[in-house]
Amino acid sequence: LVIEGASASGVVVRCNGARIDPADKQLADKDSLLIRAVHRQGNWSAPSGVRIEGCRIEGSLRIAGMALNGQGEALYAASRLPGYVEQLRRTAPSDVLVTGATITAHGRIPFYIGPGVHGIRLVSSALQGESRSVAVYLDAESFGNEIVDNQIAVKTAREQLAIDASARNRIADNRFGKVRHGGIYLYRNCGEGGVIRHTTPSFNTIQNNLLEMEKAGEDRPPIWLGSRQGGRWYCWRDSGYSFGSSADDRDFARDNRVIGNRVQGASASPLVVIGSPNDTGNVLEDNRLVG
Numbered sequence: 001l002v003i004e005g006a007s008a009s010g011v012v013v014r015c016n017g018a019r020i021d022p023a024d025k026q027l028a029d030k031d032s033l034l035i036r037a038v039h040r041q042g043n044w045s046a047p048s049g050v051r052i053e054g055c056r057i058e059g060s061l062r063i064a065g066m067a068l069n070g071q072g073e074a075l076y077a078a079s080r081l082p083g084y085v086e087q088l089r090r091t092a093p094s095d096v097l098v099t100g101a102t103i104t105a106h107g108r109i110p111f112y113i114g115p116g117v118h119g120i121r122l123v124s125s126a127l128q129g130e131s132r133s134v135a136v137y138l139d140a141e142s143f144g145n146e147i148v149d150n151q152i153a154v155k156t157a158r159e160q161l162a163i164d165a166s167a168r169n170r171i172a173d174n175r176f177g178k179v180r181h182g183g184i185y186l187y188r189n190c191g192e193g194g195v196i197r198h199t200t201p202s203f204n205t206i207q208n209n210l211l212e213m214e215k216a217g218e219d220r221p222p223i224w225l226g227s228r229q230g231g232r233w234y235c236w237r238d239s240g241y242s243f244g245s246s247a248d249d250r251d252f253a254r255d256n257r258v259i260g261n262r263v264q265g266a267s268a269s270p271l272v273v274i275g276s277p278n279d280t281g282n283v284l285e286d287n288r289l290v291g
Helices: 073-078 084-090
Strands: 002-004 012-014 033-036 038-040 043-045 048-053 056-058 061-064 094-099 102-107 111-113 118-123 126-131 136-138 146-148 161-164 170-172 175-179 184-187 205-207 210-213 223-225 257-259 262-264 272-274 283-285 288-290
Touching: 073 084
Parallel strands: 002 033, 012 048, 033 061, 048 094, 056 102, 061 111, 094 118, 102 126, 111 136, 118 146, 136 161, 146 170, 161 184, 170 205, 175 210, 184 223, 205 257, 210 262, 223 272, 257 283, 262 288
Antiparallel strands: 038 043
């Protein structure tokens, strides 16, 4: 199912428990429900005000603007020009509500917010199944999204939720199960695909979440602000410019609020890790290990 362009603004998909289930052979490499901007006659057109209610989705749901992910071909040259962030956000979908959904992953990331996408709300939904990566991904230059009151229990190869150069998001009142490789991580994926990341994972609120750990340790903590710090082989691929991740590969995870979260099932000290002295201004309060 594809919802694309400004002409799709205001569309309501009310499933009443019905299933969106593509052919099995498609699940591994395609999204089952895609909300996206389109490029027509030299201009980008993006939907807004879309509502997805009560759907059972086999596979994945992705919301995309100029590119499906942060290393999209359309972003390479654009990220080197003035006004890139504004362009990316202006051409991206916004104001999308996904509520009462059940998304069962079959290898692909079940819920993906693409570059520049904003005003997305995943509320009172369940994510399950198995992902080769994470359960929820917030990509570069996206902002102002909410992941609230969800049951997230995906068997992942990485952390459960990734905030990659995405700002001013709210992650609250969720229950994360099957946490083996880390819970909520904030970083900046410098240089992937040669695309310069302009924004940083800052001004996010992570509050009142429960993380049920199957395994935890200092190498894979429950919550990690600034988890990469340029530690990827491809960071050099955006070099040569005086701004963003081209100028400095570090994460700069700053001014985030991590408050009232609970970690259950494993001992890990500290529960919240600050990756670098450059990750400043973060507020950590009342995060506790529970029985």
